[in-house]
Amino acid sequence: MSKGEALSGIGKQGRAARLRGVVPPVLLLIVVVLALFAGKYDVSPSDMALVVWSRLTGTPSGLDSTVETVVWNVRLPRVLAGLLVGASLAAAGAVYQGLFRNPLVSPDILGVSAGASLGAVGGIFFSLPVLAIQSMAFAGGLVAVALVYLVGSAVRGRDPILVLVLAGVAIGALLGACISLLKVLADPYNQLPAITFWLLGSLASITRADAFSILPAVLLGLAPMVLLRWRMNLMTLDEEEARALGMETGRLRLLLVAAATLMTAAAVSVSGIIGWVGLVMPHIARGLVGPDFGRLLPASLMLGGGYLVGVDALARTVAQIEVPLGILTAVIGAPFFLWLLASGRRGWQ
Amino acid sequence: MMMTARDLAFGYRGTLVGEGVTLAVEAARVLCLMGPNGCGKTTLFRTLLGLLPPLAGRLELHGRPVMEFSRSEFARHVAYVPQAGSSYFPFSVTEVVTMARASRIGAFATPSAHDREIAQGALERLGLQHLASRPFTEISGGERQMTLIARALAQEAELVVMDEPTASLDFGNQAKVLDCINELRGSGLAIVLSTHDPGHAFACADSVALMKRGRIICEGTPQAAVTPETLRNLYGVEIAVEFMRGAGRNICAPALGRFRKE
Numbered sequence: 001m002s003k004g005e006a007l008s009g010i011g012k013q014g015r016a017a018r019l020r021g022v023v024p025p026v027l028l029l030i031v032v033v034l035a036l037f038a039g040k041y042d043v044s045p046s047d048m049a050l051v052v053w054s055r056l057t058g059t060p061s062g063l064d065s066t067v068e069t070v071v072w073n074v075r076l077p078r079v080l081a082g083l084l085v086g087a088s089l090a091a092a093g094a095v096y097q098g099l100f101r102n103p104l105v106s107p108d109i110l111g112v113s114a115g116a117s118l119g120a121v122g123g124i125f126f127s128l129p130v131l132a133i134q135s136m137a138f139a140g141g142l143v144a145v146a147l148v149y150l151v152g153s154a155v156r157g158r159d160p161i162l163v164l165v166l167a168g169v170a171i172g173a174l175l176g177a178c179i180s181l182l183k184v185l186a187d188p189y190n191q192l193p194a195i196t197f198w199l200l201g202s203l204a205s206i207t208r209a210d211a212f213s214i215l216p217a218v219l220l221g222l223a224p225m226v227l228l229r230w231r232m233n234l235m236t237l238d239e240e241e242a243r244a245l246g247m248e249t250g251r252l253r254l255l256l257v258a259a260a261t262l263m264t265a266a267a268v269s270v271s272g273i274i275g276w277v278g279l280v281m282p283h284i285a286r287g288l289v290g291p292d293f294g295r296l297l298p299a300s301l302m303l304g305g306g307y308l309v310g311v312d313a314l315a316r317t318v319a320q321i322e323v324p325l326g327i328l329t330a331v332i333g334a335p336f337f338l339w340l341l342a343s344g345r346r347g348w349q
Numbered sequence: 350m351m352m353t354a355r356d357l358a359f360g361y362r363g364t365l366v367g368e369g370v371t372l373a374v375e376a377a378r379v380l381c382l383m384g385p386n387g388c389g390k391t392t393l394f395r396t397l398l399g400l401l402p403p404l405a406g407r408l409e410l411h412g413r414p415v416m417e418f419s420r421s422e423f424a425r426h427v428a429y430v431p432q433a434g435s436s437y438f439p440f441s442v443t444e445v446v447t448m449a450r451a452s453r454i455g456a457f458a459t460p461s462a463h464d465r466e467i468a469q470g471a472l473e474r475l476g477l478q479h480l481a482s483r484p485f486t487e488i489s490g491g492e493r494q495m496t497l498i499a500r501a502l503a504q505e506a507e508l509v510v511m512d513e514p515t516a517s518l519d520f521g522n523q524a525k526v527l528d529c530i531n532e533l534r535g536s537g538l539a540i541v542l543s544t545h546d547p548g549h550a551f552a553c554a555d556s557v558a559l560m561k562r563g564r565i566i567c568e569g570t571p572q573a574a575v576t577p578e579t580l581r582n583l584y585g586v587e588i589a590v591e592f593m594r595g596a597g598r599n600i601c602a603p604a605l606g607r608f609r610k611e
Contacts, residue, residue, distance in 0.1 A: 246424030246452025
């Protein structure tokens with residue numbers, strides 16, 4: 001170990017971690033390229049490049065308009081949306097896992113998914129337009145977490161983290177009951193399939209406008225995470241230890257929960273509920289680059305984005321029909337996760 | 350006088366744990382707090398650390414009420430060494446020690462080269478360089494305790510509060526920690542610590558406070574405050590306090606079986 005390495009605390013393990021840090025961007029790149037070419041309509045690499053080039057420069061490509069539509073209106077928006085949704089879920093998961101000091105926490109622990117679901121299901125139930133359904137999902141997610149947070153801060157004198165989690169469980173159950181009620185009352189021929197499809201998550205009907213509409217919320221949520229990336233490490237300590245080190249834990253937790261909730265709510269508002277990404281991807285990222293949030297955040301973003309783009313590519317190619325994403329992410333994510341646990345070498349990393 | 354408590358009452362919202370506590374903490378002195386389990390030591394420590402508001406009385410740091418300090422301002426004066434330290438994620442020892450710099454850098458900042466040097470310096474001072482890149486979750490209990498002391502050093506505080514720093518350590522590590530406490534006192538730090546071994550008072554303390562049911566029942570130098578009589582009052586058992594030549598100080602041990610006087 002050289003003097004410089006000793007100073008920055010990077011030894012043999014640090015170098016290995018740095019090497020493993022190359023994995024997420026490389027995987028991401030491969031998956032995005034594969035996803036752009038995956039699908040029922042074959043597009044050659046040169047046509048792909050030509051379409052993108054012509055759109056960016058505004059010059060006509062001279063290609064068949066079908067090719068242009070497939071590339072520009074279908075595949076690129078889906079890849080972009082997959083990146084945004086997957087990256088958001090994974091980043092939010094990484095934040096929540098740190099805040100709750102538990103590597104098995106997923107972004108919906110505080111009820112954001114349940115709230116978003118109720119919002120969307122309510123929108124479908126009242127036959128609102130798509131944009132209204134998305135807005136209700138987004139608002140529902142935010143309101144649910146705000147409610148959990150209010151209840152959590154009203155209970156004093158106990159471990160604030162535990163109170164938050166329990167409040168999340170209780171309010172999540174309450175929202176679940178409301179969703180079930182709406183499902184029972186919904187028209188079984190038109191509304192119920194739409195509700196079921198939404199609850200399973202999909203990028204099938206996503207448009208370029210959808211992808212861009214969630215971008216501000218995603219970036220707004222990401223900003224505090226990037227800015228507070230080092231403080232986030234201290235938030236994983238016990239409450240009192242962190243406060244004794246000079247941290248205003250209450251304020252920081254509120255800010256980080258708000259950021260993670262904003263990202264998650266934005267993501268699920270266009271994609272529906274997609275489980276497992278936010279739980280498994282930060283976990284894998286931590287195994288690759290370690291727990292330091294400054295490295296964990298970018299790794300989670302890339303792995304999450306790449307994973308969802310990849311799964312979405314499978315969703316539109318493996319079967320005659322579009323397989324809902326929520327099913328695929330669980331079918332792939334859960335066994336992989338079990339394998340990670342069983343191989344157990346890395347413990348709770 | 351660095352920190353003073355006058356007629357302090359402490360506890361949780363609506364629950365009084367202890368009262369009438371008057372203490373003074375000075376630079377280059379070690380104050381040792383002892384008492385049976387559940388006597389309120391931990392709650393008192395939380396109050397001294399500004400983590401719990403005093404219920405009554407005065408608690409001042411450099412003449413200013415403790416609750417008036419912001420968390421980061423307070424952390425620049427007072428460092429805390431918890432019993433084991435929380436470690437849910439495998440941060441390296443260096444990363445753990447560098448966390449001490451939180452109170453000295455901006456909210457959005459990351460530690461500078463200067464901060465890392467200070468963390469490295471703290472590790473070197475305690476002879477822990479070899480652990481620098483090891484995960485905190487994988488080192489031994491003694492190494493963890495020393496790492497947390499190094500973190501308190503990197504915090505550059507004047508007062509260090511240690512919650513049972515020798516708890517669950519083997520004999521060798523206990524000696525290391527006690528030596529370390531003496532060395533820190535020598536460098537001018539004020540130290541408040543709790544312990545379950547009354548003998549440790551003779552090993553490192555300048556003054557001792559005995560705590561029973563939330564009140565200080567006896568305070569003074571180790572020689573004056575740690576006697577068979579005060580210890581019997583404190584713990585309810587017969588305890589011998591005798592000078593041990595090989596160790597050069599008094600040692601305490603409970604009398605068992607036929608050595609018990611009753």
